Amino acid sequence: MKAAVFYECGDASKIQIAEVPNPKISTGQVLIKIHASAFNHLELWSLHGPADEGAQFPIWTGSDISGTIADLAPDVKNWAIGDAVVVNPSLSCEKCDHCLRGDVTLCDDYDILGSGGNGGNAEYIAANADKLMRMPAGFDFVTAAAAPLAYQTAWRALITRAKVQKEEDVLVLGGSGGVAVAAIQMCKMLGARVFVITSSEEKMEKARLAGADFAVNRKAGDPFEEIRHLTNGRGVDLVVENVGAATWPESQKILRKGGRIVTYGRTTGREATTNLSLLFWNEQTHIGSTMGSLQDFREMMEHVFNGKLTPIVDSVYPLEKAREAYEHYESGEQFGKIVLKISD
Template identity: 35%
Template sequence: MRTAELRGQRYVVVREIDNPPPPAPDEVTIRIRAVALNHIDVWSWRGMAFAKRELPLILGAEAAGEVIAVGDEVEHLFRGDVVALYGAKTCGTCAACREGRDNFCDGQSAMYGFHIDGFLRERINVPARLAVKAPKGLDVVAAAMAPITFGTVEHMLFDNARLEAGETVLVHAGGSGIGSAAIQLAKAAGATVITTVGSPEKAKKAASLGADHVINYREERFEGRVRKITGRRGVDVVFEHVGPATWEGSIVSLARGGRLVTCGSTTGVSASTNLYLLFQRQLRLIGSFGCRMSNMSSVMEKMGKGLVAPVIDTTLRLEDLDKGLARLEARDVFGKIVVTL
């Protein structure tokens, strides 16, 4: 079978490797059909120093496919099922995993495509508990965006920030994969959505997804516009994943008692926080990482009902992976870049 391996910083090769053996009793064999690219793939491609892993490394952190073989002990999955794959090889036995909070498992150091071999290959064996069945009729490309693109966002907005109908949320980078998902999920929940983008073309696309107000951050300071839109009150929730470039403005954009939830820092890892605003306005800063597998099931149900839909920028072949990573790093994208196998 074919796979895409990282051999060194920004050096990716496509080659043939052996098919996996028959699945263990608690495993399933998946024929990977679609892999959605994310910034974690870019970080791996850059060779981020904090990642402890050995090269070569198979890339791909978010994927879906079809079950083609089932271990003897697996009772909830069958050949032909379309499944989305959880992005970390969690233990399944610790208290967090038993409670359905796999993103708190100690095994989170084993992230597919970053610490251990990922999903950019034609076949893989995975523990059956990490394969989440898609609802009937949902296509595999949509299912591929459940683990990170939509699952992470649902966990951020609703499990952590507790966004409710009637509240206002500021979504940064509305043209990104998770940004486009956040606009849709927040709007479907009855929230007013303000989003930032970097071009007039992206502004039009963000508005078409349901954003009530779109701010081109290259033309005006987003925090000033947010204060005007909200009558100087500020927003109830800020959906952060940009980092230092937007952090201080995000704090200023919050209403009294507002919640900032963040899952990433694509512009750096250190930012300055106005502590006076933090305590005087009784703000809450929430870190969020990954999602529960229940989030994956929930967002696939929403996709199946037509409440939200993946936004596809480009579909690529495995051989063009490095081009997709370069475009993602340059932010030359609206929605998701997907590799189909």
């Protein structure tokens, strides 16, 4: 089969389309003919390297997958060849205490399908049948593939962990990434007021179209001061963080008393300074969140399938143009998801 692979780590110029062995299914698995595969930061982290010790090149990543079942192991029940499915990329042991309680993101062996290789940026993938969700008849494969990773991450962070309430003021940082855009949409769905800090006039406009009530350009003055002004000096109830070191002190300061920060990433560095006085005196809550549970995934996908939540797709590339898709992702110019359309 064809896959968008790299034989060494580097920039997008390392991506090429190559012939690789078809995946083989084992017990409990199905072979999926991939229709669409969406990009996440995992794509760039893997490509840019450094590669894990013992990594087997060529590597092809891809964690967000929609497609149809092309084959299935004899023990797989309830599925048939031709069924249209979307894949939950959460991989866990299913045996530890956390897994048995449904908290798969706390599993010691937690991993993400396709993040280290053998992923969905290819014509086929072998996936566990218990990770599949059936797509409604005629549902668009590109839209379905745009959802799993980013939208379940946002769902867990906002709804399960931070419990966003109607009419709360929420500040979303890094407002053009896949999870941030999903967070904007979910806040609006829940009736919260959304403020976004992003990096250009164009992205401000797109953030507003996605549902943001106010968008601020971080390259034009002090964005947190602007948010303070927009909230009449009161600040916000919740900050949705993924920037990390560069913004953490400001995220703490922009919170109202009793406010909370939920973080799902740290794009500018993992070490940040926490002001303990603000933490205890203002009774702040700092919440960490990673990916989603099976329940998070299913609830989120149901909202996608019934049209209450429509993932924003920035651009769609055929598999043959995967290198251009990677270049576009590296440029940081996208707003929403970049998707490879692999077959019809």
